[in-house]
Amino acid sequence: MSDKPERSETRESFLTVLVAAGVNLAIAVAKLVAGLLSGSSAMLSEAAHSAADTVTEILLLISVRRSEHPADRLHPFGYGKAGFFWALMAAGATLVIGAGFSITHGVQTVRHGEELGDLGVSFIVLAISFVLEGISFFRALHQVRREARRISVTPQRYVSQTADTAVKAVVFEDAAALVGIMIAALGLVGAQITGSPLWDGLASVAIGLLLLGVALHLIRANASLLIGQAASPRLQSAIYEELISRPEVSDVVELLTMMLGPNDVLVAAKIDFVDECTGGRLEEVSDQIENSLVERFPQISHVFLDPTPGHRAAAPSRPGPEGGSPGPC
Numbered sequence: 001m002s003d004k005p006e007r008s009e010t011r012e013s014f015l016t017v018l019v020a021a022g023v024n025l026a027i028a029v030a031k032l033v034a035g036l037l038s039g040s041s042a043m044l045s046e047a048a049h050s051a052a053d054t055v056t057e058i059l060l061l062i063s064v065r066r067s068e069h070p071a072d073r074l075h076p077f078g079y080g081k082a083g084f085f086w087a088l089m090a091a092g093a094t095l096v097i098g099a100g101f102s103i104t105h106g107v108q109t110v111r112h113g114e115e116l117g118d119l120g121v122s123f124i125v126l127a128i129s130f131v132l133e134g135i136s137f138f139r140a141l142h143q144v145r146r147e148a149r150r151i152s153v154t155p156q157r158y159v160s161q162t163a164d165t166a167v168k169a170v171v172f173e174d175a176a177a178l179v180g181i182m183i184a185a186l187g188l189v190g191a192q193i194t195g196s197p198l199w200d201g202l203a204s205v206a207i208g209l210l211l212l213g214v215a216l217h218l219i220r221a222n223a224s225l226l227i228g229q230a231a232s233p234r235l236q237s238a239i240y241e242e243l244i245s246r247p248e249v250s251d252v253v254e255l256l257t258m259m260l261g262p263n264d265v266l267v268a269a270k271i272d273f274v275d276e277c278t279g280g281r282l283e284e285v286s287d288q289i290e291n292s293l294v295e296r297f298p299q300i301s302h303v304f305l306d307p308t309p310g311h312r313a314a315a316p317s318r319p320g321p322e323g324g325s326p327g328p329c
Helices: 006-038 041-067 080-112 120-150 155-161 165-194 198-226 233-244 279-296
Strands: 249-261 264-273 300-307
Touching (some): 006 041, 006 120, 006 165, 041 080, 041 120, 041 165, 041 198, 080 165, 080 198, 120 155, 120 165, 155 165, 165 198, 233 249, 233 264, 233 279, 264 279, 279 300
Parallel strands (some): 264 300
Antiparallel strands (some): 249 264
Protein backbone atom coordinates (compact mmCIF):
# COMPACT_ATOMS: atom_id res chain seq x y z
CA MET A 1 0.00 0.00 0.00
CA SER A 2 2.94 2.31 0.01
CA ASP A 3 2.47 3.02 -3.69
CA LYS A 4 -0.99 4.56 -3.39
CA PRO A 5 -2.49 7.02 -5.92
CA GLU A 6 -2.11 9.81 -3.37
CA ARG A 7 1.67 9.77 -3.94
CA SER A 8 1.10 11.99 -7.00
CA GLU A 9 -0.80 14.39 -4.74
CA THR A 10 2.20 14.43 -2.39
CA ARG A 11 4.51 15.33 -5.29
CA GLU A 12 2.07 18.07 -6.26
CA SER A 13 2.14 19.44 -2.71
CA PHE A 14 5.95 19.38 -2.71
CA LEU A 15 6.04 21.41 -5.94
CA THR A 16 3.48 23.88 -4.57
CA VAL A 17 5.58 24.47 -1.45
CA LEU A 18 8.81 24.66 -3.49
CA VAL A 19 7.36 27.42 -5.71
CA ALA A 20 6.19 29.32 -2.63
CA ALA A 21 9.61 29.00 -0.96
CA GLY A 22 11.48 30.34 -3.99
CA VAL A 23 9.09 33.26 -4.37
CA ASN A 24 9.25 34.22 -0.70
CA LEU A 25 13.05 34.08 -0.54
CA ALA A 26 13.36 36.53 -3.45
CA ILE A 27 10.67 38.77 -2.00
CA ALA A 28 12.23 38.77 1.49
CA VAL A 29 15.56 40.05 0.14
CA ALA A 30 13.87 42.74 -1.96
CA LYS A 31 11.70 43.93 0.94
CA LEU A 32 14.67 44.03 3.30
CA VAL A 33 16.65 46.22 0.91
CA ALA A 34 13.65 48.52 0.39
CA GLY A 35 13.00 48.69 4.13
CA LEU A 36 16.59 49.62 4.93
CA LEU A 37 16.68 52.27 2.21
CA SER A 38 13.34 53.85 3.18
CA GLY A 39 13.46 53.26 6.94
CA SER A 40 9.86 52.02 6.81
CA SER A 41 8.66 49.80 9.68
CA ALA A 42 5.93 48.34 7.48
CA MET A 43 8.50 47.34 4.85
CA LEU A 44 10.79 45.78 7.44
CA SER A 45 7.75 43.96 8.86
CA GLU A 46 6.94 42.70 5.38
CA ALA A 47 10.56 41.56 5.04
CA ALA A 48 10.19 39.65 8.33
CA HIS A 49 6.87 38.30 7.03
CA SER A 50 8.49 36.95 3.86
CA ALA A 51 11.49 35.65 5.81
CA ALA A 52 9.12 33.80 8.15
CA ASP A 53 7.27 32.40 5.14
CA THR A 54 10.58 31.22 3.65
CA VAL A 55 11.55 29.43 6.88
CA THR A 56 8.02 28.05 7.07
CA GLU A 57 8.17 26.62 3.58
CA ILE A 58 11.61 25.07 4.15
CA LEU A 59 10.10 23.29 7.17
CA LEU A 60 7.08 22.30 5.07
CA LEU A 61 9.40 20.79 2.45
CA ILE A 62 10.97 18.75 5.25
CA SER A 63 7.42 17.91 6.36
CA VAL A 64 6.43 16.54 2.94
CA ARG A 65 9.64 14.52 2.54
CA ARG A 66 9.58 13.08 6.07
CA SER A 67 5.96 11.99 5.76
CA GLU A 68 6.87 9.94 2.66
CA HIS A 69 9.24 7.60 4.52
CA PRO A 70 7.90 4.03 4.45
CA ALA A 71 6.92 2.19 7.61
CA ASP A 72 9.60 0.24 9.46
CA ARG A 73 9.84 -1.89 12.60
CA LEU A 74 10.26 1.16 14.85
CA HIS A 75 7.39 3.05 13.18
CA PRO A 76 4.94 0.39 11.93
CA PHE A 77 2.31 2.98 10.96
CA GLY A 78 4.74 5.03 8.89
CA TYR A 79 6.08 8.56 9.26
CA GLY A 80 2.97 10.52 8.27
CA LYS A 81 2.74 12.27 11.65
CA ALA A 82 6.28 13.60 11.15
CA GLY A 83 4.70 15.79 8.50
CA PHE A 84 2.27 17.17 11.08
CA PHE A 85 5.14 17.84 13.51
CA TRP A 86 7.22 19.82 11.01
CA ALA A 87 4.13 21.70 9.85
CA LEU A 88 3.56 22.64 13.51
CA MET A 89 7.14 23.90 13.72
CA ALA A 90 6.55 25.91 10.55
CA ALA A 91 3.50 27.61 12.07
CA GLY A 92 5.62 28.37 15.14
CA ALA A 93 8.19 30.08 12.91
CA THR A 94 5.46 32.31 11.47
CA LEU A 95 4.36 33.17 15.01
CA VAL A 96 7.84 34.01 16.34
CA ILE A 97 9.66 35.49 13.33
CA GLY A 98 6.81 37.13 11.46
CA ALA A 99 4.22 38.16 14.04
CA GLY A 100 6.67 38.78 16.87
CA PHE A 101 8.98 41.08 14.90
CA SER A 102 6.17 42.96 13.12
CA ILE A 103 4.22 43.76 16.28
CA THR A 104 7.21 44.78 18.43
CA HIS A 105 8.80 46.88 15.67
CA GLY A 106 5.46 48.51 14.87
CA VAL A 107 4.84 49.41 18.52
CA GLN A 108 8.32 50.96 18.76
CA THR A 109 7.61 53.06 15.66
CA VAL A 110 4.26 54.26 17.03
CA ARG A 111 5.87 55.20 20.34
CA HIS A 112 9.17 56.70 19.19
CA GLY A 113 8.64 57.56 15.52
CA GLU A 114 11.09 56.99 12.66
CA GLU A 115 12.83 58.83 9.83
CA LEU A 116 11.35 57.87 6.48
CA GLY A 117 13.46 58.13 3.34
CA ASP A 118 12.45 57.80 -0.31
CA LEU A 119 9.45 55.47 -0.47
CA GLY A 120 9.51 55.02 -4.25
CA VAL A 121 11.58 51.85 -4.08
CA SER A 122 9.25 50.44 -1.43
CA PHE A 123 6.19 50.90 -3.64
CA ILE A 124 7.94 49.21 -6.57
CA VAL A 125 9.00 46.27 -4.41
CA LEU A 126 5.46 45.94 -3.00
CA ALA A 127 3.97 45.89 -6.51
CA ILE A 128 6.40 43.22 -7.72
CA SER A 129 5.88 41.22 -4.51
CA PHE A 130 2.12 41.32 -4.99
CA VAL A 131 2.46 39.80 -8.46
CA LEU A 132 4.86 37.07 -7.31
CA GLU A 133 2.80 36.21 -4.22
CA GLY A 134 -0.26 36.08 -6.47
CA ILE A 135 1.44 33.51 -8.70
CA SER A 136 2.28 31.32 -5.70
CA PHE A 137 -1.23 31.73 -4.26
CA PHE A 138 -2.99 30.77 -7.49
CA ARG A 139 -0.67 27.79 -7.88
CA ALA A 140 -1.84 26.53 -4.47
CA LEU A 141 -5.45 27.46 -5.25
CA HIS A 142 -5.31 25.47 -8.49
CA GLN A 143 -4.30 22.36 -6.54
CA VAL A 144 -7.03 22.98 -3.95
CA ARG A 145 -9.74 23.33 -6.59
CA ARG A 146 -8.65 20.18 -8.40
CA GLU A 147 -8.59 18.10 -5.22
CA ALA A 148 -11.93 19.58 -4.11
CA ARG A 149 -13.52 18.56 -7.42
CA ARG A 150 -12.07 15.07 -7.08
CA ILE A 151 -13.90 14.47 -3.80
CA SER A 152 -16.94 16.65 -4.69
CA VAL A 153 -16.60 19.35 -2.04
CA THR A 154 -16.16 23.11 -2.18
CA PRO A 155 -12.60 24.51 -2.15
CA GLN A 156 -13.37 26.26 1.16
CA ARG A 157 -14.45 22.99 2.75
CA TYR A 158 -11.43 21.17 1.35
CA VAL A 159 -9.01 23.71 2.85
CA SER A 160 -10.75 23.63 6.23
CA GLN A 161 -10.81 19.81 6.46
CA THR A 162 -7.73 18.64 4.54
CA ALA A 163 -4.92 16.93 6.40
CA ASP A 164 -2.49 18.09 3.69
CA THR A 165 -0.86 20.59 6.02
CA ALA A 166 1.60 21.82 3.39
CA VAL A 167 -1.08 23.00 0.96
CA LYS A 168 -3.19 24.44 3.80
CA ALA A 169 -0.20 26.44 5.07
CA VAL A 170 0.72 27.80 1.62
CA VAL A 171 -2.88 28.89 0.93
CA PHE A 172 -3.23 30.68 4.27
CA GLU A 173 0.24 32.23 4.23
CA ASP A 174 0.06 33.43 0.62
CA ALA A 175 -3.38 34.91 1.24
CA ALA A 176 -2.00 36.65 4.34
CA ALA A 177 1.00 37.86 2.30
CA LEU A 178 -1.28 39.49 -0.29
CA VAL A 179 -3.32 41.19 2.43
CA GLY A 180 -0.12 42.20 4.25
CA ILE A 181 1.27 43.85 1.12
CA MET A 182 -1.91 45.92 0.78
CA ILE A 183 -1.72 46.92 4.46
CA ALA A 184 1.94 47.94 4.06
CA ALA A 185 1.07 50.02 0.97
CA LEU A 186 -1.74 51.78 2.84
CA GLY A 187 0.62 52.51 5.73
CA LEU A 188 3.22 54.02 3.38
CA VAL A 189 0.57 56.10 1.60
CA GLY A 190 -0.72 57.36 4.96
CA ALA A 191 2.80 58.24 6.11
CA GLN A 192 3.57 59.99 2.83
CA ILE A 193 0.36 62.05 2.84
CA THR A 194 0.44 63.07 6.52
CA GLY A 195 4.18 63.10 7.01
CA SER A 196 3.65 61.10 10.22
CA PRO A 197 5.30 57.70 10.77
CA LEU A 198 2.30 56.72 12.91
CA TRP A 199 0.54 55.15 9.89
CA ASP A 200 3.62 53.14 9.01
CA GLY A 201 3.87 51.83 12.57
CA LEU A 202 0.18 50.96 12.70
CA ALA A 203 0.52 49.09 9.41
CA SER A 204 3.38 47.09 10.90
CA VAL A 205 1.26 46.17 13.94
CA ALA A 206 -1.66 45.20 11.69
CA ILE A 207 0.62 42.93 9.63
CA GLY A 208 1.83 41.30 12.85
CA LEU A 209 -1.72 40.70 14.08
CA LEU A 210 -2.62 39.18 10.71
CA LEU A 211 0.33 36.79 10.96
CA LEU A 212 -0.57 36.01 14.56
CA GLY A 213 -4.06 34.93 13.51
CA VAL A 214 -2.77 32.74 10.68
CA ALA A 215 -0.09 31.16 12.88
CA LEU A 216 -2.52 30.33 15.70
CA HIS A 217 -5.00 28.79 13.25
CA LEU A 218 -2.29 26.59 11.68
CA ILE A 219 -0.86 25.63 15.08
CA ARG A 220 -4.31 24.53 16.24
CA ALA A 221 -4.95 22.52 13.04
CA ASN A 222 -1.55 20.80 13.12
CA ALA A 223 -1.72 20.06 16.84
CA SER A 224 -5.10 18.39 16.35
CA LEU A 225 -3.68 16.16 13.60
CA LEU A 226 -0.57 15.39 15.63
CA ILE A 227 -2.52 14.11 18.64
CA GLY A 228 -4.75 11.83 16.55
CA GLN A 229 -7.49 13.67 14.67
CA ALA A 230 -10.24 11.55 13.10
CA ALA A 231 -10.90 11.46 9.36
CA SER A 232 -13.39 13.95 7.97
CA PRO A 233 -17.08 13.40 8.85
CA ARG A 234 -17.75 12.86 5.15
CA LEU A 235 -15.24 10.00 4.94
CA GLN A 236 -16.42 8.49 8.24
CA SER A 237 -19.99 8.47 6.97
CA ALA A 238 -18.94 6.82 3.70
CA ILE A 239 -16.97 4.14 5.57
CA TYR A 240 -19.94 3.46 7.84
CA GLU A 241 -22.28 3.12 4.87
CA GLU A 242 -19.83 0.72 3.19
CA LEU A 243 -19.68 -1.44 6.32
CA ILE A 244 -23.39 -1.52 7.11
CA SER A 245 -24.27 -2.30 3.49
CA ARG A 246 -22.61 -5.70 3.75
CA PRO A 247 -25.16 -8.51 4.18
CA GLU A 248 -22.85 -10.21 6.68
CA VAL A 249 -22.90 -7.16 8.99
CA SER A 250 -25.77 -6.81 11.43
CA ASP A 251 -24.53 -3.57 13.04
CA VAL A 252 -21.50 -1.30 13.34
CA VAL A 253 -21.09 -1.04 17.10
CA GLU A 254 -18.21 1.47 16.99
CA LEU A 255 -16.23 3.11 14.19
CA LEU A 256 -12.91 4.83 14.91
CA THR A 257 -10.63 6.58 12.40
CA MET A 258 -7.35 8.46 12.70
CA MET A 259 -5.24 10.47 10.29
CA LEU A 260 -1.78 8.87 10.18
CA GLY A 261 -0.61 11.27 7.47
CA PRO A 262 -1.94 13.74 4.91
CA ASN A 263 -3.30 10.87 2.76
CA ASP A 264 -3.13 8.00 5.23
CA VAL A 265 -6.13 6.85 7.28
CA LEU A 266 -6.41 4.14 9.92
CA VAL A 267 -9.82 2.50 10.39
CA ALA A 268 -10.78 0.43 13.45
CA ALA A 269 -14.33 -0.87 13.84
CA LYS A 270 -16.26 -3.09 16.20
CA ILE A 271 -18.59 -5.09 13.99
CA ASP A 272 -21.62 -7.13 15.02
CA PHE A 273 -21.72 -9.84 12.38
CA VAL A 274 -24.82 -11.94 11.75
CA ASP A 275 -24.95 -15.02 13.94
CA GLU A 276 -24.26 -17.38 11.04
CA CYS A 277 -20.76 -15.93 10.54
CA THR A 278 -18.39 -18.03 12.61
CA GLY A 279 -14.90 -19.46 12.40
CA GLY A 280 -13.22 -19.48 9.02
CA ARG A 281 -16.12 -17.73 7.31
CA LEU A 282 -15.78 -14.79 9.72
CA GLU A 283 -12.11 -14.42 8.76
CA GLU A 284 -12.98 -14.59 5.07
CA VAL A 285 -15.69 -11.93 5.38
CA SER A 286 -13.39 -9.64 7.40
CA ASP A 287 -10.75 -9.91 4.66
CA GLN A 288 -13.35 -9.10 1.99
CA ILE A 289 -14.53 -6.04 3.92
CA GLU A 290 -10.96 -4.78 4.30
CA ASN A 291 -10.29 -5.20 0.58
CA SER A 292 -13.50 -3.40 -0.36
CA LEU A 293 -12.71 -0.47 1.95
CA VAL A 294 -9.17 -0.06 0.58
CA GLU A 295 -10.40 -0.37 -3.00
CA ARG A 296 -13.11 2.26 -2.56
CA PHE A 297 -11.03 4.60 -0.36
CA PRO A 298 -7.34 4.39 -1.44
CA GLN A 299 -6.30 6.71 1.40
CA ILE A 300 -7.10 3.95 3.90
CA SER A 301 -3.88 2.12 4.76
CA HIS A 302 -4.82 0.08 7.83
CA VAL A 303 -8.10 -1.66 8.71
CA PHE A 304 -8.76 -3.43 12.02
CA LEU A 305 -12.10 -5.21 12.49
CA ASP A 306 -13.18 -6.53 15.87
CA PRO A 307 -16.16 -8.93 15.87
CA THR A 308 -18.31 -7.63 18.75
CA PRO A 309 -21.81 -8.61 19.90
CA GLY A 310 -24.22 -5.72 19.40
CA HIS A 311 -26.35 -4.26 22.20
CA ARG A 312 -29.66 -5.40 20.84
CA ALA A 313 -32.37 -7.85 21.76
CA ALA A 314 -32.17 -11.30 20.26
CA ALA A 315 -33.03 -10.31 16.72
CA PRO A 316 -33.88 -12.89 14.06
CA SER A 317 -31.10 -13.49 11.57
CA ARG A 318 -31.47 -12.05 8.12
CA PRO A 319 -33.44 -14.37 5.84
CA GLY A 320 -31.74 -16.08 2.96
CA PRO A 321 -32.64 -15.78 -0.70
CA GLU A 322 -35.64 -18.13 -0.34
CA GLY A 323 -36.91 -16.43 2.81
CA GLY A 324 -35.61 -19.28 4.98
CA SER A 325 -33.27 -19.14 7.93
CA PRO A 326 -29.82 -19.44 6.31
CA GLY A 327 -28.21 -15.96 6.28
CA PRO A 328 -25.47 -14.49 4.07
CA CYS A 329 -22.78 -16.51 5.78
